Amino acid sequence: MKKYFYLVATPESIIVSHLQPHDFGNYLSVGTQKQLHGQVIFFEFDPDHTKLHQDYINLKMKPYDDGEPKRSVYLSIYRCFEAIPLRALRNLYLVTDDGKVLEMAAHDYIPKTTKEIHLYQQLIPVTTRVASKLSPVDFIRRLTDMNQPVSAPKVFLVDLKLNDWGTNPDGPLSDLPYPNPDHLRDCIKKLKLSSARQTKTVLRFLRDDISYRTIQTGFFVGDQKQYLFYPFPSEKDLEEKYYSWWRSALVRHF
Template sequence: MDIHLYFSLIPEALIASNLPPERFGQYYSTGNSYKSKGQSMFFEVDPNFRNEYFDIDSAFARCVPNAEGRPKHSVYISVYRVLEHLPVSALGKLYLTTAYGHAIGIERGSSIPRDPEYSLHLYQDMVPVNSLVVSNLDPGHFYESVTLHPEKFIRFPGLFFVELELGALANDPENGPVGDLPYSFIHHLREALLELKPPTGTAPSIKQTKLVHRVHSLEFPYRMVKRGFYIGNGHDMAFYPMPSHHELRDKYSKWWHSANL
């Protein structure tokens, strides 16, 4: 039976399993019985990947079906400092699983999006920290600001994060309508954005990022993903574009429906 290697993001972990990605996503989100326990996200990792930090071979030796032939669901290899020891080149598809166990896999994009003009962003950091921040830096420059060229004492060896929608608040943090934004911290979000938004006719604000929540829930509505997901380790960074709502409704209707229950 095949052995798969997965990099879980909720929580951070490296896991071996006999289950293929879609079945692993269902198991990881719902457990053995079909009962909602929470959404999950994970990368499929090249099974030939090895790093002396991980005892992958021993885990693979334990990842075997039981006497009745049922597959081994999971063998945890590490739950600490996984990202910093995992090169981006070893990562395959990113799988997004709903709380009801439906999973879709998304491919890596060809390039990192760059914004030519000053703009406001909302980022959910997920690994190795789970904080919520706003920034006037585009995703690539935001990643560099906390990994390669930090202006503060905080620095990470790598980062996995997602950009979330701001709606009208991206252009008018003070008076923009909330619309269908599902965030319960709108007032605090407006205040944080206003610290980054320069007054009209002046040079861009010196402050580039502002913390909204120091520790934030790792779960969020998939419909609020803007552009996609970003992962980097040192100088290597990759972008996984989120399919459009139209494509999700048409091609992955069961996933889309369960993601919005």
């Protein structure tokens, strides 16, 4: 049977499986008995660009006696994103908590020219939510600058919506389901009032799943030298091409 290699962010791990990506995402989200429920975010990656324990993989990756495929064999659960080079990453998959899977490919990122505040949800190696004046690429470069006292070799994050608050925090937030919106507004105002400050922590760690409907541009994974951008589909595409997934995402997180 063919082997598929996955870099999972929820929680961070490297897994090899006989299941192709959509089946694997469904399996991680709801399990074989459909009694589990949980959001899943993961990449498929090319093992030829990585150093893996091949003897262990060959030993463990055998179908069950009844012919059933091996669903998951864990290869690592620690500092996994550091171990997988960016050139090895293939598509990114977002899974709802009832097992619907959305596939996203990497594309070029075109930054906006407007000066607005961004809201970043970090996923790896920490889950801090941060408001920042920095563009996604500059934010990644700052976080991965090893000359700074607080840094990481590689980061994975998502850019979240602020609606009009990115430029005018005194306006309405609309229907975005962020906890403690008054605190978020205060963080944005403090950033705008300070010419020197570039970032402001909004949440120290993520307490729940990401509401997919709050995603602004998409997901970024990168280090000091390079990055990959996985754009989130437009609202039109979500409603026309990915309706089943989008409906599940809305129902579960509205």
